[in-house]
Amino acid sequence: MCGVVGIVSHSPVNLSLYDALTVLQHRGQDAAGIVTLDEGNFRQRKANGLVSDVFQQKHMRRLRGNIGIGHVRYPTAGSSSAAEAQPFYVNSPFGIALAHNGNLTNARALKVKCDEVHRHVNTTSDSEILLNIFAWQLSKVAKDIPTPDEVFEAVSGVNELISGGYAVLSLIIGAGLVAFRDPFGIRPLVLGSRVDEDGKIEYMVASESVALDVAGFKLERDIAPGEAIFIDEACNLHSKICAKNAKLQPCIFEYVYFARPDSVMNGVSVYASRVRMGTKLAEQIKRDYADLDIDVIIPIPETSCDIAVQMARILGKPYRQGFVKNRYIGRTFIMPGQKQRKKSVRNKLNPIPAEFAGKKVLLVDDSIVRGTTSEQIVDMAHEAGAKAVYFASAAPEIRYPNVYGIDMPTAKELIAYGRTKEEICKKIHADELIYQSLKDLEDAVREENPELKEFETSVFTGKYITPGIDKEYFDYLDKQRSDDAKADKAWNEANEDLEIYNI
Ligand SMILES: O=P(O)(O)OC[C@H]1O[C@H](OP(=O)(O)OP(=O)(O)O)[C@H](O)[C@@H]1O
Ligand SMILES: NC(=O)CC[C@H](N)C(=O)O
Numbered sequence: 408m409c410g411v412v413g414i415v416s417h418s419p420v421n422l423s424l425y426d427a428l429t430v431l432q433h434r435g436q437d438a439a440g441i442v443t444l445d446e447g448n449f450r451q452r453k454a455n456g457l458v459s460d461v462f463q464q465k466h467m468r469r470l471r472g473n474i475g476i477g478h479v480r481y482p483t484a485g486s487s488s489a490a491e492a493q494p495f496y497v498n499s500p501f502g503i504a505l506a507h508n509g510n511l512t513n514a515r516a517l518k519v520k521c522d523e524v525h526r527h528v529n530t531t532s533d534s535e536i537l538l539n540i541f542a543w544q545l546s547k548v549a550k551d552i553p554t555p556d557e558v559f560e561a562v563s564g565v566n567e568l569i570s571g572g573y574a575v576l577s578l579i580i581g582a583g584l585v586a587f588r589d590p591f592g593i594r595p596l597v598l599g600s601r602v603d604e605d606g607k608i609e610y611m612v613a614s615e616s617v618a619l620d621v622a623g624f625k626l627e628r629d630i631a632p633g634e635a636i637f638i639d640e641a642c643n644l645h646s647k648i649c650a651k652n653a654k655l656q657p658c659i660f661e662y663v664y665f666a667r668p669d670s671v672m673n674g675v676s677v678y679a680s681r682v683r684m685g686t687k688l689a690e691q692i693k694r695d696y697a698d699l700d701i702d703v704i705i706p707i708p709e710t711s712c713d714i715a716v717q718m719a720r721i722l723g724k725p726y727r728q729g730f731v732k733n734r735y736i737g738r739t740f741i742m743p744g745q746k747q748r749k750k751s752v753r754n755k756l757n758p759i760p761a762e763f764a765g766k767k768v769l770l771v772d773d774s775i776v777r778g779t780t781s782e783q784i785v786d787m788a789h790e791a792g793a794k795a796v797y798f799a800s801a802a803p804e805i806r807y808p809n810v811y812g813i814d815m816p817t818a819k820e821l822i823a824y825g826r827t828k829e830e831i832c833k834k835i836h837a838d839e840l841i842y843q844s845l846k847d848l849e850d851a852v853r854e855e856n857p858e859l860k861e862f863e864t865s866v867f868t869g870k871y872i873t874p875g876i877d878k879e880y881f882d883y884l885d886k887q888r889s890d891d892a893k894a895d896k897a898w899n900e901a902n903e904d905l906e907i908y909n910i
């Protein structure tokens with residue numbers, strides 16, 4: 408799940424973009440980049456690493472201009488190579504830079520299309536393909552610096568061709584900033600504004616509202632599904648729905664895990680939705696597991712903390728932070744390889760034995776995906792002297808791959824794949840395992856915004872809302888992106904850094 412940010416201002420944007428990327432870091436830890444537009448030229452810095460490592464003072468000085476976009480990357484396509492860090496750039500037409508959160512499910516067909524129309528794509532990134540499709544559409548409709556209508560026509564053309572989940576920010580030399588969201592609004596994108604010292608309006612677009620907060624912008628609204636907005640260099644905003652049959656069906660996993668709790672997306676506070684997940688999970692325990700003898704409730708930091716506090720309140724049990732999190736280690740789930748993920752759990756979380764010794768503990772996590780965390784953490788609780796270890800997950804069983812921007816490409820890597828709840832419980836060595844139902848999870852999010860009728864929930868149901876997600880596609884994903892494939896020497900050689908950074 409990458410993070411994207413863009414600002415159109417009357418003063419330099421480099422520092423605000425940097426600040427915004429630091430609060431979107433939880434969405435991508437592999438690479439970061441900023442492109443600004445300075446008097447008709449792009450300025451760029453991008454590299455592998457965390458935001459604080461990628462941008463040094465000399466880079467910040469280089470990033471001049473009052474308009475720019477930024478990206479933090481968590482790869483879901485292609486490789487982790489520095490050449491696939493974003494934003495991407497093409498020089499024709501006009502000069503376009505683009506940053507993308509999401510995943511294109513018809514990238515193979517789009518690559519063939521690019522070849523046909525003689526647009527060269529140099530990496531294995533789906534985002535570079537998206538940029539070239541956008542550039543191609545723009546070249547068809549705009550013979551000179553594009554007007555807002557021409558930009559919207561190009562985005563409509565893109566929406567006709569591409570499939571998957573996407574929230575996109577793009578800079579066009581001489582024109583301004585374009586932002587668009589996929590027709591289901593699977594990936595999040597919000598718009599904010601602020602008034603500068605001279606009373607002039609400025610705009611910011613970002614994956615999450617927390618980025619607006621830190622840069623001093625006020626959340627205006629979500630970009631609608633299928634909507635494109637165009638902000639010219641003078642800060643005039645234009646918008647249009649550019650997709651047929653657009654309908655909001657946002658990814659529910661944003662609320663479960665990805666987004667920061669202090670963000671508001673699709674009219675729902677992520678924090679409040681997690682508290683409600685805690686309420687519903689606790690009510691299920693009261694109802695269906697009345698005999699469960701719980702001494703203490705312990706979260707698995709960090710995302711599940713808000714859920715566990717609420718469960719403790721509803722169940723009337725003490726809440727204890729029984730695991731100490733090493734704050735210098737990032738999120739485990741979004742690390743690129745299973746070896747690294749597995750190792751990082753023990754490096755990241757360490758138990759306080761006094762909270763476990765002789766107690767029956769209920770461990771709470773937001774989700775169980777590969778089981779990397781739960782398998783080790785239950786053992787750690789036992790080793791610390793727990794008498795019984797129960798485990799509760801605020802999300803239901805994850806049995807199906809994600810194809811819209813979360814790197815779960817293959818079902819067989821998921822712990823719930825082909826296993827019953829009892830088998831999963833045994834595999835993680837827990838004494839009891841409780842999963843939230845999908846209805847309760849959906850209700851927990853929906854409660855704050857009844858207009859939110861449906862969600863993108865394919866990881867729980869196996870039902871995909873875009874066409875072409877079939878066995879052949881999953882076989883392809885398995886070959887390309889499974890942990891086994893990525894551990895293969897030939898894969899790594901084929902995907903090494905090309906050292907062509909396209910600017
Ligand atoms: O079953 P798994 O494959 O282990 O994935 C699920 C775990 O990964 C995530 O934590 P992560 O460490 O990424 O981030 P957090 O600190 O925000 O909880 C999530 O919160 C679960 O704890
Ligand atoms: N997580 C994402 O949004 C990834 C964006 C894009 N598919 C990439 O791999 O770079």
Ligand SMILES: [Mg+2]
Binds near residue numbers: 707708773780
């Ligand atoms: Mg976690």
